[in-house]
Amino acid sequence: MTEDNVDDLIRRVRDGDLRFHELEEHADADTAATARRRLVESDAGVDLDAVGAYGFPADRADANIENMIGAAQIPMGVAGPVTVHGGAVEGERYLPMATTEGALLASVNRGCSVIDAAGGATARVTKSGMTRAPVFRVDDVAEAEALVEWVRDNEDALREAAEATTSHGELTDVTPYVVGDSVFLRFRYDTKDAMGMNMATIATRAAAEEVEAATTASLIALSGNLCTDKKPAAINAVEGRGRSVTADVVIPRDTVEERLHTTPEAVAEVNTRKNLVGSAKAGSLGFNAHVANVVAAMFLATGQDAAQVVEGSNAITTAEVREDGLYVSVSLASLEVGTVGGGTKLPTQGEGLELLGVAGGGDPPGSNADALAECVAVGALAGELSLLAALGSRHLSSAHESLGR
Structure with missing residues (x-):
């Protein structure tokens, strides 16, 4: 890329010789993005240096974006490691999460540590299938x-x-x-x-x-909205879309009391009155505390379609007291994930998938996407467990205050 090339593209757009979306036909992707960004900076009177400081060749995003001017950078962290006993994944995994919400990673990380102390979580994909109606x-x-x-x-x-x-x-x-x-x-x-x-x-x-x-x-x-894509829909909650996946764990009573500073009875009551009764009164399609937080953060970190958080977070959380402690489960009815295609080909998102050990096609086909779904479900379980415990112990506001959020 040279300054002359950038200036020439800018001049041709100004003169009406080129349209905004045609720049890649006359220059490499990075030069086109730079010229377009400088045009926007000039017209809008803003400085987009941070947007322009992206760390991968722009042509890697050809299939993912039009009129590229740079990249939005979202802080990325990890929760865990957490042990997953899945049908497609077995063992410890760090969970990559990209978010701007302070305290989220800390909360999910706490849930992961408690799950690990209990021997890990079990997860299974119970149904799969992408729909178009x-x-x-x-x-x-x-x-x-x-x-x-x-x-x-x-x-x-x-x-x-x-x-x-x-x-x-x-x-x-x-x-x-x-x-x-x-x-x-x-x-x-x-x-x-x-x-x-x-x-x-x-x-x-x-x-x-x-x-x-x-x-x-x-x-x-071709789409009659009975699919249903990127909209809240009862049919997805009942029939599923993408992957229907459940994760659960039994936390010993002493672990609940020592690590979460509450009791199985308190967590179960919070879940019943908040996630079940409260959600029913609100007419909600989701009966959970904040599954969308984990789904969104892991979607962004692994290159999933972010708009599908709408149906991906359609989940039911259950909690009950058992003789040996606290049973907690999260069932996500319509988690639409993949490990090939779309945003999974972007460099940072590909690394997120590699961190989970699920990048690319699986052997047998479909196993990597199943494993990703199971990891997301365990992350959601960790988030639900931590938040329910914080509410049960009345520590939610103090946790946010201590983290300065």
């Missing part, structure tokens, strides 16, 4: 019924059309929903180690063309 228009309910019957009789043909678009994805089922003259078909795919939203969308387009060619239905929208 197009909506079709028919003339009346009789045609809707005919379409539903056709789908049930021709699922193999839909599977063949969908899977012809991908070398990895597999169509596992198609579920019809009828609302008047609208028919929604909720396609579910096994996308292996990819989060799979793009894969599911492309495959569903091919299947929808098969539906239109063989029936009287007309495709209105």
Whole structure:
């Protein structure tokens, strides 16, 4: 990159010879980003030196951003190590978390240490599948019924059309929903180690063309919002989307009392009255204390789609007193994660995945994404345990005060 090249791009944009988004067609990615940043600085009267001080070649972000001017840097830390007894991961792991919320890492770290003192947490992915649900228009309910019957009789043909678009994805089922003259078909795919939203969308387009060619239905929208992506939805809480994953642990009574300065009875009551009764009264879709905190921080650290925190944090936390101590679980119904594609290819996010030992495709396929889901669930469990205990011991505000937050 030379100053002359940057100045030339700026001049050509000013003269109307180039548009903002065309700079990469006439220069390397870093030169284009620099020219664009200086244009913005000049027009807005601001200094973007920190934004421009990014630590990777700009072309590494070609697939992730348009009109790049630099990078936003979020502080990244680790919680743990914590022992995970998962179906896809076994042993100690540091949990990478990127956040601007002070005290979050400290709280999750405390939860991790208590979990480890109890021998670690168990985690399992209980269901997986990425969904896309197009909506079709028919003339009346009789045609809707005919379409539903056709789908049930021709699922193999839909599977063949969908899977012809991908070398990895597999169509596992198609579920019809009828609302008047609208028919929604909720396609579910096994996308292996990819989060799979793009894969599911492309495959569903091919299947929808098969539906239109063989029936009287007309495709209105490739996404009919019954998928449901990046919006709170009961269907995701019930049917799942991405990975449905649960983590649990039994904490001995003496550990609860000595390390968390409270009792199993107090934690269980806080969980019932806050997470269950309080959430029900509020009409919440999530019955937890702050699962979104951990999901968001680990998503940012590992290159996941940050907007999918909406459904990724749709979780239920349970706590009960047992003879040997305190049982706590967190069940995340729709955690959409992947270890290949999207933001996972960015350098710092790739390192976050490497820290967990789940970067790239797994053997067997899908095992790395399962392992990532299990690690996120254990992190969420640690966060829930720590916050519930802080509330039970009435130490929440004093903890924030002592950390200066």
